[in-house]
Amino acid sequence: MNLKAVNPQALSGGTIQLTTPPPEKTLHSMLYFMKLTRELEFRIERKLYRQGKIVGGVYVGRGQEAIAVGACIDLRHEDVVCPSHRDMGAFLIRGMSLRTIFAQYMARKTGATRGKDGNMHMGDLNLNLVPFISMLADNIPVATGIALSFKMRSQDRVALCFFGDGATSRGDFHEGVNMAAVLKVPVVFICNNNQYAYSTPLERQMAVANVADRAEAYGIPGEIVDGNDVLAVWDAVARAIERTRIGHGPTLIECKTFRMTGHSAHDDAGYVPHELFELWEERDPIKRFERYLSERGMITQGGIEEIDKRINREIDEAIQIAEKDPFPDPEDTLKDVYHEG
Amino acid sequence: MAEIKVIMPQMGESIFEGTLTKWLKKKGDRIKRDEPLFEISTDKVDSEIPSPASGVLQDVLVNEGQTVQINTVVAVIGDDLPASGTLEGAAPAPQSRAESTEKPVKTREDRSPEVRSSPLVRRIAKEHEVALAALAGKGTGISGRITKRDILSYIEQGGSVTKTGLTPPAAPAPPTKPAATALQSSALTGDGERVPMTAMRKSIAEHMVHSRRTSAHVTTFFEVDCSRILQAREKSKPDFERAGVKLTVTPFFVQAAASALKRFPIVNSSLDGDTIVYKLAINIGIAVNIEGGLIVPVVKSAGEKNLLGMARAINDLGERARNKKLTPDDVKDGTFTITNPGQYGGLTGTPIINQPQVAIMSMGGIKKRAVVIDDAIAIRSMIILSLSFDHRVIDGATADQFMADIQKQLESWQA
Amino acid sequence: MALTTYVEAIRQGIWEEMEKDERVFVLGEDVGIYGGAFKVTAGMLERFGEWRIIDTPISESAIVGAAIGAALMGMRPIAEMQFADFIACAFDQITNFAAKSRYRWGAGVPIVIRAPSGGGVHGGPFHSQNPEMYFVHTPGLKVVCPSTAYDAKGLIKAAIRDPDPVIYFEHKYLYRRIKEELPSDDFIVPIGKAAIRRHGTDISVITYGAMVYTALEAAKELEKEGIDLEVMDLRSLLPFDREAVLDSVKKTNKVILLHEDTRIGGFAGELASVISEEAFEYLDGPIRRITAPDTPVPYSPPLEEFFLPKASDVVRVARELYAY
Structure with missing residues (x-):
């Protein structure tokens, strides 16, 4: 993949140069949420899961933190996010608490689904966060409908919809993107192209070079960005949102990135050539962004350590609480199938 | 070939009706002579009835579950189908719809095969303490099934059955218990399932009580050394087997009894009012245990059979009794009965006389026992024979002499 | 009083609910300018406009998916499957997304999926099916099958007002054969009552x-x-x-x-x-x-x-x- 064509700085571990970068406060938030995402998922995948405290599967987005963070950091509360399963940053930015997330992974009653569903299938309408389901790309038509409801009511809101490269092979991707394009609804489609769908590499997933190439077929703009550069993501999404807010319809943004783990916690990713991990380790979004900030005097090593300490403290506290949270009552099984007036 | 009428056979001299429990062929079926055609249940016997002729079952006149008098025509067998060539026209029409392959669901019929009903009918019967057997043959549903209408009208007319017996619908209605009370009381007394008697069971019950009321039962016991007959049996076994006959000990006892009956004709008699009737033939009934009760097929002219003939006759009757293949003749005209509870290890018994006979002999189990012979203790295979006799016509002395005769024959058996 | 056909009863029911509740809208294939393959939405485009009577691409899965999305945002969408047979194309969205949403995260999906079903119209294998049982076997859904004009109207209104996803099977054979006099007042037929x-x-x-x-x-x-x-x-x-x-x-x-x-x-x-x-x-x-x-x-x-x-x-x- 010719990432250089997209982002000449990427190979050297640099970032794009924005004429109007976000304010410093936003930059700090970006760093915090990327680091929080990484540490949270590290604890879940490498600690709690291995301690047998996690119920079911674990799918993390290590190496992909910049995408959700860059895309969501500037959203308004009334905007709606439909994340995918490697977009933990979206949940955190929208305001889902660490305790709720840990409780969710530990199948507690206090989890986002009260024990009814697992891992990343979290949602909360109060946070305008619509959960992903295991059928990949199903959230694309749903996001289209969310955006449609904004357009119908002339609401100044947008929907952000995340999915992976594998999901674009499903019919619902086509149906959803096409319908959004036809109806010109305010939605931004964000593809985390992490090069692998479980064990299947991209070239066995599609015959075009880029997911974004497909945009042309739907008559919408397609843009490829360096998914490991939080500012590049932020910039592309900001432009797409601006465009869609004024009624120009959806954009398809392809974020080139790499899955730095297996598909799930039980997958050692033995099928991924080791050099690829090494190559992408150099493009690690957090390290790159730390360098960006320190080069501009926006953060010191001490400041970074301060953030790490804060994150560890917050996570430790949340785990402590969540571990003591109750499991659901068995009879909850029968509840909430239908509205219980 | 003319039409052959198939009748409800007389399964025993006191029998006047029988219940057709099951058709084994249906209308239009081809049947061979002697092939099983239907099953019946009478007071005395449950039996499979063979077709009297070959042909086609032209008409079925009695439904399953229906009870009819003996000699009632239950079916007509007609000429065989014409030779092949025209068979094609007789092929069944193609099914018009998927549904037409359905058959009414067969439900388990209230434990007595002759009474067909439904879950609803059984529940109503239980609530009103009606034994469905009381409606046997009166059902108006398909195959004589008792329908909701049948049982409701039966109850309306006052029909109900108490625990002790039948109250016919014509009799004044006893108060019916409400369901809740009935259930509650059975819960308190710990009653289990309530199952109506089968026709056979009822018949046995009636006969036993009737006999007890009729005869002055006295029982006498004799101990018999079986060593000789066991030796004789061992010796004759191979010859019998070559003749295709399995030799048990029973034929020895039947033969000894037949022989003794010749010398003691009073034991081979019956009482007709004030008149003693001495029977000409010696026909010995052998009680056979079958599913649901017992039946007594009769070895005709037992006094005229040698051991081989006797064994063959007994085996044949036992076999056919268990397979429900007895004919009405097989259970008729007994003059004396032998029962053999010993086969299950019983020491001895006090059997009830099979009316209108006047005596019944029971065989206990043969067991090796220590006996004193010439002041020495010896081990011998012993049996206790008992004879229940009707003291109205047989005195104790006669009975004992009769038994002593049998004892002597058996103990001195010459192989 | 005039007799109302079954198909007109459905139309009236939708129309009245749309007049009463601006959250209610219709999306589907050919529902707008054409008024629906069976004319259930005839005249609605003129009355309610193209953003409440929405013609969509031939995308049953996206029609239902979009209805789900809009419903999550507080709308009351009515998604039309042109023929019930095509509902198979939207099976995943219906059974996985819509049916399980409330159970998973407490967010009800108040959508109505209209599905013209049934045979007797010489439609063949793909225009005559009765696919109700796929959905009856899916907890979280409701399934109704009206047979009279009164019920057609009463049940579509009840379905629109219901807080859970309802699949509304309308029988094509009855559309114009069945007619009756309907009360002029607002009425519903409760879901779940025979x-x-x-x-x-x-x-x-x-x-x-x-x-x-x-x-x-x-x-x-x-x-x-x-x-x-x-x-x-x-x-x-x-x-x-x-x-x-x-x-x-x-x-x-x-x-x-x-x-x-x-x-x-x-x-x-x-x-x-x-x-x-x-x-x-x-x-x-x-x-x-x-x-x-x-x-x-x-x-x-x-x-x-x-x-x-x-x-x-x-x-x-x-x-x-x-x-x-």
Whole structure:
């Protein structure tokens, strides 16, 4: 993949140069949420899961933190996010608490689904966060409908919809993107192209070079960005949102990135050539962004350590609480199938 | 070939009706002579009835579950189908719809095969303490099934059955218990399932009580050394087997009894009012245990059979009794009965006389026992024979002499 | 007062709800300018505009998906499947997203999916199906099958107002054949309630959709023979009116289960189980099913005629059961 064509700085571990970068406060938030995402998922995948405290599967987005963070950091509360399963940053930015997330992974009653569903299938309408389901790309038509409801009511809101490269092979991707394009609804489609769908590499997933190439077929703009550069993501999404807010319809943004783990916690990713991990380790979004900030005097090593300490403290506290949270009552099984007036 | 009428056979001299429990062929079926055609249940016997002729079952006149008098025509067998060539026209029409392959669901019929009903009918019967057997043959549903209408009208007319017996619908209605009370009381007394008697069971019950009321039962016991007959049996076994006959000990006892009956004709008699009737033939009934009760097929002219003939006759009757293949003749005209509870290890018994006979002999189990012979203790295979006799016509002395005769024959058996 | 057809009753129901509640909108193929393949939405585009009567691409999955998304945002979408047969294309969105949403995260999905179903119109395998049972087997969904104009209107209104996803099977054969006088006031037919179309004492025929008329026709015929059928119209399959079914069975003690859907896995199987579990001791005969055979819906008239259950089938089975 010719990432250089997209982002000449990427190979050297640099970032794009924005004429109007976000304010410093936003930059700090970006760093915090990327680091929080990484540490949270590290604890879940490498600690709690291995301690047998996690119920079911674990799918993390290590190496992909910049995408959700860059895309969501500037959203308004009334905007709606439909994340995918490697977009933990979206949940955190929208305001889902660490305790709720840990409780969710530990199948507690206090989890986002009260024990009814697992891992990343979290949602909360109060946070305008619509959960992903295991059928990949199903959230694309749903996001289209969310955006449609904004357009119908002339609401100044947008929907952000995340999915992976594998999901674009499903019919619902086509149906959803096409319908959004036809109806010109305010939605931004964000593809985390992490090069692998479980064990299947991209070239066995599609015959075009880029997911974004497909945009042309739907008559919408397609843009490829360096998914490991939080500012590049932020910039592309900001432009797409601006465009869609004024009624120009959806954009398809392809974020080139790499899955730095297996598909799930039980997958050692033995099928991924080791050099690829090494190559992408150099493009690690957090390290790159730390360098960006320190080069501009926006953060010191001490400041970074301060953030790490804060994150560890917050996570430790949340785990402590969540571990003591109750499991659901068995009879909850029968509840909430239908509205219980 | 003319039409052959198939009748409800007389399964025993006191029998006047029988219940057709099951058709084994249906209308239009081809049947061979002697092939099983239907099953019946009478007071005395449950039996499979063979077709009297070959042909086609032209008409079925009695439904399953229906009870009819003996000699009632239950079916007509007609000429065989014409030779092949025209068979094609007789092929069944193609099914018009998927549904037409359905058959009414067969439900388990209230434990007595002759009474067909439904879950609803059984529940109503239980609530009103009606034994469905009381409606046997009166059902108006398909195959004589008792329908909701049948049982409701039966109850309306006052029909109900108490625990002790039948109250016919014509009799004044006893108060019916409400369901809740009935259930509650059975819960308190710990009653289990309530199952109506089968026709056979009822018949046995009636006969036993009737006999007890009729005869002055006295029982006498004799101990018999079986060593000789066991030796004789061992010796004759191979010859019998070559003749295709399995030799048990029973034929020895039947033969000894037949022989003794010749010398003691009073034991081979019956009482007709004030008149003693001495029977000409010696026909010995052998009680056979079958599913649901017992039946007594009769070895005709037992006094005229040698051991081989006797064994063959007994085996044949036992076999056919268990397979429900007895004919009405097989259970008729007994003059004396032998029962053999010993086969299950019983020491001895006090059997009830099979009316209108006047005596019944029971065989206990043969067991090796220590006996004193010439002041020495010896081990011998012993049996206790008992004879229940009707003291109205047989005195104790006669009975004992009769038994002593049998004892002597058996103990001195010459192989 | 004028008679209202079944199809017009649906239209009226939607129209009235849209007038009353601006959250209600329609999306589907050819629903706008064309007024729907069966003209259920005729005239609505002019009245409500293109953002409440939305013509979509041929994308059943996206139609339902978009309806789900809009519903999550507080709208009351009515998604039209042009033919119920095409609902298979949206199966995933319906059964995985819509049906499980409330259970998973407490967010109800108040959508109505309209599905013109049923045979008798020579539509062949892809324009005649009765796919209700896929959805009856999916907890979280509601499934209704109106048979009269009154119910068509009352149930579409109830479905629109319902907080959960409702699949509304409207029978194409009834669209213009069935008409009746409707009350002018606002009414709904509660989901989950059956109706007895004919009271009888001998046999209960439990059915729904167009087969209600098949049962009534048979009842008329059997009346001459003194066989008195009770005809129950379930109206809703999920949830279904268990109490009404059991009451009727306990009254007549004999039951025929009739549907146009195919046999294996049809609703009759479920009803038969419930009846035998809960009213076994009230049965005076076997539970009988009359259904379409287990084949696709054929096209040629003699084939379709053979396929569809007929009044004569009901008459035949009822006679057998009556004599049982």
